[in-house]
Amino acid sequence: SQQGEEDPQALSIQEGENATMNCSYKTSINNLQWYRQNSGRGLVHLILIRSNEREKHSGRLRVTLDTSKKSSSLLITASRAADTASYFCATNTGGFKTIFGAGTRLFVKA
């Protein structure tokens, strides 16, 4: 079963622009994580935000979490062609299962 919905499903931007991806989920969570996946490859963990946190930064990444709206956003600033990948949000509920959203396919044009 999938917990989250992400939008947009696909995003195409120019290098240097910012990319914003949104994720909504349905049930209460312990934390929410964002992952990156290059085509046909494994997952790379980007950032984890706990349910009692509202915002977190890591390099060019900024993640927000609004538990009242059950939503999160991932902002990548000053995007690069190498950021081209699929990005997934994933939620942890009780029992430590990680449930993934549908993902956003980001394409950064050089």
Next chain:
Amino acid sequence: GAVVSQHPSRVICKSGTSVKIECRSLDFQATTMFWYRQFPKQSLMLMATSNEGSKATYEQGVEKDKFLINHASLTLSTLTVTSAHPEDSSFYICSARSPSGLAGGIRETQYFGPGTRLLVL
């Protein structure tokens, strides 16, 4: 950092045969491992939760007799796709979590393997 490996990385088999995929945590003990399946251009779907020394817990709609999971040690879980058919062709990814977390890591974080691409002819 934590490393989870999978073997094989790619496998092609004939319809009707069984395929075993291994998932190993290389530098930590994983009491719980998870198996996911990903079809092209889709998200990861959790198949089952594998607990060391006990039976796996399968998600709704996943046939436990078709996808056999064995978590015999704290560093190894295996997924066997029995009597594979072309519709089982997919990317299978495992993940592992350490109950106590890792030095410098976050307890809640799962560590994902690189995935195994299965093609059933």
